[in-house]
Amino acid sequence: MKPTLVLVGRPNVGKSTLFNRLTKSRAALVHDLPGLTRDRHYGHGRVGDKPFLVVDTGGFEPVADTGILAEMAKQTLQAVDEGDVIIFLVDGRTGLAPQDKIIAERLRRTGRPLFLAVNKAEGMARDSVVAEFHELGLGEPVAISGAHGEGVRELIELALAPF
Numbered sequence: 001m002k003p004t005l006v007l008v009g010r011p012n013v014g015k016s017t018l019f020n021r022l023t024k025s026r027a028a029l030v031h032d033l034p035g036l037t038r039d040r041h042y043g044h045g046r047v048g049d050k051p052f053l054v055v056d057t058g059g060f061e062p063v064a065d066t067g068i069l070a071e072m073a074k075q076t077l078q079a080v081d082e083g084d085v086i087i088f089l090v091d092g093r094t095g096l097a098p099q100d101k102i103i104a105e106r107l108r109r110t111g112r113p114l115f116l117a118v119n120k121a122e123g124m125a126r127d128s129v130v131a132e133f134h135e136l137g138l139g140e141p142v143a144i145s146g147a148h149g150e151g152v153r154e155l156i157e158l159a160l161a162p163f
């Protein structure tokens, strides 16, 4: 069985861009406006000799104006539950957001293996871009650029190491 990687994070952090890079397809819409990905999108990826399934989620995008739980569509939590490894994406350009802390806590409670990826890190000093994200308590963040491909292979190899 191929392991399933699930991409989660708040809107606009770059989940769909990374999904497209990993699947080399246009199966997930990528757009400047948040809120386009309403469902789970599945794709096939491969790094080295390891094939995997990857899931792009949109469930943390706001669907109501009350509380973070309202923003967690069932689809996203279901994808997390069904996944083997969770990749939690944050945005290295906007920096740590209050929502990131809430999502981190919710993901931690699932008990799933969790990797923190600081996206949009191209052209930025690695140490300074990841520094503030240590606060999330999810281990050493991996700096990546989904758009440019930097760090992506390393991230996936790390996430797939047990498989």
Ligand code: GDP
Pocket (backbone or CB within 6 Å): 009, 010, 011, 012, 013, 014, 015, 016, 017, 018, 029, 030, 031, 032, 034, 035, 037, 119, 120, 121, 122, 144, 145, 146, 147, 148
């Ligand atoms: P999603 O809402 O998490 O799926 O985010 P998208 O993949 O739709 O990307 C949101 C915005 O961030 C788009 O304007 C992307 O072009 C941009 N973006 C995604 N990845 C990167 C990256 O690695 N670097 C930069 N600079 N921008 C990115």
Ligand code: MG
Pocket (backbone or CB within 6 Å): 015, 016, 017, 029, 030, 036, 037, 057, 058
């Ligand atoms: Mg998206």
